[in-house]
Amino acid sequence: MRLLLSLVVAVAGSQLLAAEKPTVVVVLVDDFGYECVAANGGQSYKTPHLDRLAAAGMRFEHCHVQPLCTPTRVQLMTGKYNVRNYLNFGTLVRTETTFAHLLKKAGYATGICGKWQLGREKDSPQHFGFDESYLWQHTRRPPRYANPGLEHNGKELNFTKSEYGPDLVNDFAIDFVTRHKDKPFFLYYPMMLTHSPYQPTPDSPDWDPKAMGEMVNSNEKHFGEMVAYMDKLIGKFDAKLGELGIRDNTLVLIVGDNGTGRGLTSRFGGADVRAGKGTTKATGTHVPLIVSWPGVVKKGRVNADLISSVDFLPTICQAIGTDVPASTDGLSFLPQLRGEKGTPREWLYTWYSPRQKADVTVSEYAFDHGYKLYRDGRFFDLAADRNESKPLKVADVTGPAATAAKKLQSALDKYKDARPAELDQKFRGSSKKTN
Template identity: 70%
Template sequence: MKFFLGLLSSFGVLVSSFSAQVRPNLILIMADDFGYECVTANGGESYQTPNLDKLAASGVRFENCHVQPLCTPTRVQLMTGRYNVRNYINFGTLLRTETTFGSLIKSAGYATGICGKWQLGHEVDSPQHFGFEESCLWQQTRRPPRYANPGLEYNGVEKDFTHGEYGPTLVNDFALSFIAKNKEKPFFLYYPMMLTHSPYQPTPDSPDWDPTISSENKQQAPKHFADMVAYMDKMVGRLVAKLDELGIRENTLLIFLGDNGTGAGTPSRFKGTDYKGGKGSTTENGTHVPLIVSWPAVMKQGRVSADLISSTDFLPTICAAAGAQVPENVDGVSFLPQLKGEAGAPREWLYSWYSPRQSQDMTVKEYAFDQRYKLYRSGKFYDLSADAAEKQDLSTTTLSGEAAAAKAKLQAALERYTDARPAKLDEEFMASGKGKEKAAKKGKKKKKEE
């Protein structure tokens, strides 16, 4: 009997050890044009986000996640783990020489899928080239409507819908199907949503939903933004319910964030004050996004973290969770220890090189900041705790104490990237058709102004 009990005990230890080593499923959801102020759990007062709030209540809610102010720059940083200064060439392009988390996680033995908004090149094989075995995307090979009666690409094959279908629902259907198909093995699903980007149109849950809409120019109204937030949250809830149904929720690492600030000028109420979306701006309302992480097997109760998180940090974090190799040239810092309740190695500052490279906007803004202070390469210096809108430049003010120490720290951070931009990136861009076209437009504009 003692021998039998001993075997049972040993078996229990082995099972426990195996369970601890089972790699988690990975789901990274990114909402489009969705700022920090939109989530109720963060202090938002204008929208209903019950599913995100529920994830936050039992997971980790980060208060200081910052990304780039615009869609493509953030996507490039997120997928490569590298600052834009190193590899960003122009809006709508991800250089095919880059290594993404899709390729890295696939190499670690995961099934990989991507669904939602692409916006990173029109090549038919782009998703597969960057490591995603299956895909359901909008704006991969073309740019049709994304909401009512959309056009999508399934594994590069174009498909148009004309019977009142709703794009975000179709993409969510793909996500649920991918999860169900791969439930027996570890999988990575990257889900860059189409919602809540303009045009602000009715959703199928809106009182004025019209399934005959075939243009993104119809039925646009600011009031529909709230409907779109609610529907986005509903899609998150639908995905979580599928994980529960399949019995794989416990060991699924689910990450949710926004890709940049809410659409410029979009009004909201946040912590008792009026708050306007700042997409495209390097101020807080353009870069501050929600970050909520849930992993029931590891996180047993809700926590709030003030640690600084960059969009470059997601690649090393999910690679660490998957046991995948992380390239030496990434700038990101894994925050997996913090997810496990450990101290980790929190960042002391965040760095950004931001250049839209969209239309004629070739400006560059480079800056470093921490939870309180912000320093631009130009020398402008701000106390964000008192001046989040960056109205009062302190660069000509005599500084002392905490402010002086922060400025010195941030200056040292900027100096690390003084020569980080490869000259060939801009040379290649200007040699391309897009570069010549933008240079010509810029020249005509300057001549006209003169």
């Protein structure tokens, strides 16, 4: 009898432990800058579901990523700065450990749906730790929006009956969480929206899937409609988590992969903001970050700490109670989510050079809330010169600026020799430029 009671207690205890483990969802919105969210002060687009999630959780005012998609995805998934492991656009080095590997090892069911763009090997998603995948741009690049071509666990699917790619991906996301609702799961959801081509959505007056190819009928006037549709899909997905009764213990992180697509202008805080995707200015790297975890994060929190894309992996590891790899460059912001001070970053570091070629230029810099220093010596007062048009001479600055310059130089020096020689040789060829 005593043995039976012990077994019952042990089983109950293990079930409780499993129940306490949060489910985790990371939503990565494509080409979506900070100025696009109404809750952040954006005035051009309607984002009611994102605004609601921000009001019910925490939004971060200073999250920065890489200026382009693949570099950000590599940092997000591995928790390492690009200086350590970035090889080329559209590639994730196959020796890397991702957050999916770590969560899978911790007993999580792992899934990915949306945009891949990290290697065309058929087994890539599974190789990088995902049990299930439903992807665009895995081994090929067909249309992503109307009548898309997708791949489900490596099997090609071609849709020809006016289907809309983002709807199909969102349906998979909902199916995945429904099937795994009774055990811990991790879903990485890198959306296709709101990347160009800027085309009508099924909610647009001029939606005509028969007239739309991958780059047909693209017009910037449709960007706002695409933002609205992205927001709607997130709302639908979030509602399903509630219906399944798992919302309170689901950590949802929503972040942009880089600044808004160039050529677009949005209203923000009463001023026009020209999109800066692909540039190292704030408009290329400053993105929205909204975190919702009703059982942990209190409503209506706004955080002003610096957050980097390398910080997601350690944050998720700590949230599920598994070890953070010693190789990570990230700092967990889990304490901030819990309402504690944590260990805020004093600076952010960036190594950025997305395209592999012989004559390659690397942009390398460090910045804090007020100042930015490039490896080549350019120094900017960001409060007075957000567009980085008037570099200051470090030797001439005094006071807080001089203190910041010294701190940022120290940050740059920390990564001076961080680039692995064998990776650098593959990446560069024979030439090297740094700024």
